[in-house]
Amino acid sequence: MSRKRHRLVPETFGLKRRRELGDVVADPLRGESGSAREAVAEIVRLFPRVLFEDALPPIALRSQVYSLVPDRTAADRQLLSWRCWSIRRQLCSRQLDEGLEKIMGHRYSTGSHGDNVPAQCVQGVAEHLPLMSFSLSCLWRQKALQEQGEIRIVQLGFDLDAQGIVFTEDYRTRVLKACDGRPYAAAVQKFLASVLPACGDLSFQQDQMTQTFGFRDPEITQLVKAGVLTVRDAGSWWLAVPGAGRFIKYFVKGRQAVLSMVRKAKYRELLLSELLGRRAPASVRLGLAYHVHDLIGAQLVDCVSTTSGTLLRLPET
Numbered sequence: 001m002s003r004k005r006h007r008l009v010p011e012t013f014g015l016k017r018r019r020e021l022g023d024v025v026a027d028p029l030r031g032e033s034g035s036a037r038e039a040v041a042e043i044v045r046l047f048p049r050v051l052f053e054d055a056l057p058p059i060a061l062r063s064q065v066y067s068l069v070p071d072r073t074a075a076d077r078q079l080l081s082w083r084c085w086s087i088r089r090q091l092c093s094r095q096l097d098e099g100l101e102k103i104m105g106h107r108y109s110t111g112s113h114g115d116n117v118p119a120q121c122v123q124g125v126a127e128h129l130p131l132m133s134f135s136l137s138c139l140w141r142q143k144a145l146q147e148q149g150e151i152r153i154v155q156l157g158f159d160l161d162a163q164g165i166v167f168t169e170d171y172r173t174r175v176l177k178a179c180d181g182r183p184y185a186a187a188v189q190k191f192l193a194s195v196l197p198a199c200g201d202l203s204f205q206q207d208q209m210t211q212t213f214g215f216r217d218p219e220i221t222q223l224v225k226a227g228v229l230t231v232r233d234a235g236s237w238w239l240a241v242p243g244a245g246r247f248i249k250y251f252v253k254g255r256q257a258v259l260s261m262v263r264k265a266k267y268r269e270l271l272l273s274e275l276l277g278r279r280a281p282a283s284v285r286l287g288l289a290y291h292v293h294d295l296i297g298a299q300l301v302d303c304v305s306t307t308s309g310t311l312l313r314l315p316e317t
Helices: 002-008 010-023 037-046 062-068 072-109 121-125 136-144 168-179 185-198 206-212 216-228 245-263 273-278 286-296
Strands: 151-155 163-166 203-206 227-234 237-238 269-271 303-305 309-313
Touching: 010 286, 037 062, 037 072, 037 286, 062 072, 062 163, 062 185, 136 309, 151 185, 151 237, 163 168, 168 185, 185 216, 203 206, 206 216, 216 227, 216 237, 245 269, 245 273, 245 286, 269 273, 273 309, 286 309
Parallel strands: none
Antiparallel strands: 151 163, 203 237, 227 237, 269 309, 303 309
16 A cells, blocks of 8 residues: 555656755855865955954954864864964974074184085084974974964953964064053063963963063063953963954854844744845944854854755754
């Protein structure tokens, strides 16, 4: 009996369904970014620099990276290795500088003239680079590389999980510009020159700042006033972005506004293409695409693939 009922169903219906499922509309937002580096670069391009008069470094949130790299473990691993490699590269460059100083000192002390470095000087440099697995030629290549593509992870403050990602060179440039001519400028410059290249941590401890990097308590207080550090708890500070308060205010309001757009839609769901095609409310200062990346990565909405494109749906509570 069941076989007869199955045969009564026209075969064309099944073929039509299969054809529709295979013809999926391309997603206008979620690209095929396979690495965290590409994801950060894409989010940074969406950051509205003009809104903040270029006073802030472009900020990408970790949650936004997850929207483009769904494997969170892989994304975190790539961000960590990217950050650690930048630190190792800078330390390698610093040790090479020290070795070159020893070369110059040895050359002049032995009375050697000309541009060629004696072989015994090169051997001396190798002896002064302990615990380095790189060859001397590799060190030269690393020295020649420009300091680009390195990142810093900062705490944004409105949520413990809200971590921003900035390019280190952008961060350094904006911080120096913000503290120019201020009483705390010397402390900030010391921090950027000693702590930032050597330590990739998100937070800093009292002993680390005073004993390892030689900061006095008044200098740490000045760093807090400058906005470079924010208090985490007694004797501990987060790395922060000076002047990020306005960005955080816009971000929180914009997130709520975009969530409200999905919540007010029929069945509490909305096509991604339709959402991006709408006019952004006045409270969405950072742009719809910027916030949608956050909603997807933070799992504030569920993504459902349909024949019409990606459907954003509020999760059931």
